[in-house]
Amino acid sequence: MSNLAAESPTLADFGTDVWWIIVIKVVGIFALLVALTLFAILFERKVVGRMQQRIGPNRVGPRGGLQSLADGLKLAFKEDIMPALADKPIYFLAPVIAAVPAFLAFSVIPIGPIVSIFGERTPLQLTDLPVGVLIVLACSAMGVYGIVLAGWASGSTYPLLGSLRSAAQMISYEIAMGLSIVAVFLYAGTMSTSGIVEAQESGSEVSAFGLNFDGPGWYAVVLPVSFIIYCIAVVGETNRAPFDLPEAESELVGGFHTEYSSLKFALFYLAEYINMVTVSALAATLFLGGWRAPWPISIWDGANSGWWPVLWFIGKVILGLFVFTWLRATLPRMRYDQFMRFGWKVLVPVALLWILVVATMRVLSREYDFNAGDIALYVGIPVLVLVMAVVWLWPDKAPDPTVKEGVPPTTRGAFPTPPLDLVVPPSPPLIKRDAVAAGKRGGGKRA
Amino acid sequence: MLNPYIPIVGLFALAAAFALFSVAAAPYIGPRRYNKAKVDAYECGIEPVDQPLGGARFPVKYYLTAMLFIIFDIEIIFLYPWAVANDSLGLFGLIEMVLFIGTVFIAYAYVWRRGGLEWD
Numbered sequence A: 001m002s003n004l005a006a007e008s009p010t011l012a013d014f015g016t017d018v019w020w021i022i023v024i025k026v027v028g029i030f031a032l033l034v035a036l037t038l039f040a041i042l043f044e045r046k047v048v049g050r051m052q053q054r055i056g057p058n059r060v061g062p063r064g065g066l067q068s069l070a071d072g073l074k075l076a077f078k079e080d081i082m083p084a085l086a087d088k089p090i091y092f093l094a095p096v097i098a099a100v101p102a103f104l105a106f107s108v109i110p111i112g113p114i115v116s117i118f119g120e121r122t123p124l125q126l127t128d129l130p131v132g133v134l135i136v137l138a139c140s141a142m143g144v145y146g147i148v149l150a151g152w153a154s155g156s157t158y159p160l161l162g163s164l165r166s167a168a169q170m171i172s173y174e175i176a177m178g179l180s181i182v183a184v185f186l187y188a189g190t191m192s193t194s195g196i197v198e199a200q201e202s203g204s205e206v207s208a209f210g211l212n213f214d215g216p217g218w219y220a221v222v223l224p225v226s227f228i229i230y231c232i233a234v235v236g237e238t239n240r241a242p243f244d245l246p247e248a249e250s251e252l253v254g255g256f257h258t259e260y261s262s263l264k265f266a267l268f269y270l271a272e273y274i275n276m277v278t279v280s281a282l283a284a285t286l287f288l289g290g291w292r293a294p295w296p297i298s299i300w301d302g303a304n305s306g307w308w309p310v311l312w313f314i315g316k317v318i319l320g321l322f323v324f325t326w327l328r329a330t331l332p333r334m335r336y337d338q339f340m341r342f343g344w345k346v347l348v349p350v351a352l353l354w355i356l357v358v359a360t361m362r363v364l365s366r367e368y369d370f371n372a373g374d375i376a377l378y379v380g381i382p383v384l385v386l387v388m389a390v391v392w393l394w395p396d397k398a399p400d401p402t403v404k405e406g407v408p409p410t411t412r413g414a415f416p417t418p419p420l421d422l423v424v425p426p427s428p429p430l431i432k433r434d435a436v437a438a439g440k441r442g443g444g445k446r447a
Numbered sequence B: 001m002l003n004p005y006i007p008i009v010g011l012f013a014l015a016a017a018f019a020l021f022s023v024a025a026a027p028y029i030g031p032r033r034y035n036k037a038k039v040d041a042y043e044c045g046i047e048p049v050d051q052p053l054g055g056a057r058f059p060v061k062y063y064l065t066a067m068l069f070i071i072f073d074i075e076i077i078f079l080y081p082w083a084v085a086n087d088s089l090g091l092f093g094l095i096e097m098v099l100f101i102g103t104v105f106i107a108y109a110y111v112w113r114r115g116g117l118e119w120d
Helices: A019-051 A066-077 A089-108 A132-153 A157-180 A182-188 A192-198 A223-235 A262-288 A310-332 A336-367 A372-393 A428-440 B005-029 B060-084 B088-113
Strands: A114-116 A120-124 A207-208 A213-214
Touching: A019 A066, A019 A089, A019 A120, A019 A262, A019 A310, A019 B005, A066 A157, A066 A262, A089 A132, A089 A262, A089 B005, A114 A310, A132 A157, A132 A192, A132 A262, A157 A223, A157 A336, A157 B060, A182 A223, A182 A336, A182 B060, A213 A428, A223 A262, A223 A310, A223 A336, A262 A310, A262 B005, A336 B060, A336 B088, A372 B088, B060 B088
Parallel strands: none
Antiparallel strands: A114 A120, A207 A213
């Protein structure tokens, strides 16, 4: 092992592996993703169970540890139904189109530094490219095809509606997600994932109030607005609660996979969970320092060398999965119009403005040579305080006076019953009939 | 030196083999008991309405959203190289990008005012 700096891979370290290292890595990534999916399903059920004062699955295997494996096997032995109206080849291929890009998106995620596998020194990352993050975005865009085609080819109403919703939702939130990571590229100066992890190694020195200290390197801290937008956007992008409108079971039965059963359904399920894992891993890579150890551990010199970083990386991914689960257990599903309005009218303009602010600050501090950290402290914090004060002190919307009227006084704990002297306007057919009857009688005086 | 894309092709092959095997094997592993109700389109308690394949109509809102997506996706595609090369482009690049974002923002404001972002 040479010096620690040499442990971080650069772009030149990729594409030099011998063939059997590539095979090991390919199989390893595949196995890691399947294992993380099995883990994520169990983890989600356990955590949601705990959050709902239940135990969660605890029958299959030790402490329910084999539950998701059992679920998968059970799905395999279920009947595979092909609806009579289905467009057969597309119906057959749609789960494949959904699942394969989900696997591919993980290929550029850095899992660790350069390690030695059977004497070969190689970075713990399948591959990296100058356009690394674009691969992830491209793959997540390909996943939309699987969902749209699944809904379309099922020849059924609910899947079609679900898949259309899903497509609109995914492309809308992909805009917000794509805009949120522009600021990361701006700071890192590269789109390769290993380069972005490298750029987060240490922050710039911040001098505040006469003190000099190392600023944090993580882009979640440096670019908080980007991080928040990214987190919101990927929940919409992966169709997870509270944005799980494509499978809103009260409206659309199961959404795009209503007509799917057996292993075809399992592939959609697999794709959804792999996408969750991938966006968590991408969040870790872009915003949380990648495989580098978080602060208290990073004091230890050996934390960022050898195989240890895999542990920190998996820990960050599981943190992401926990947040997904937490959201699902906490928040009710949004209405579709609210959801689209939020994406297009809030996330997109805020992301664009944030890019402009970040770029302006960066360029000006470079051109006119002042510290960007100082502006952030002396301008950013007052602005933040001002915004928060406005949000908190903003008067609540006055209660609508029309709502209160006509509500009968109810006794405490009773059902809201209509008052006994409730006057109901006559129904239009009744008015008509009465008018006709009055006309027959030779012109009555009824109004 | 190998092409760095080759490992991605390898992962693609493995994932595609797995997925294709799964969908191809599914009909043979599971039981097969024919029932007309099973192959009908799913519906909750009423007779399913057949969905015309290829001729189904859907709200124009989705079409609008897709067009908006293209506008903003192109904007993002322009933003990425600028962001990567920002430090060398400097003030010139910043002003150009502000002009570009402003131009796209006009389209955005137009769509907003015309109600293209409303869902009901």
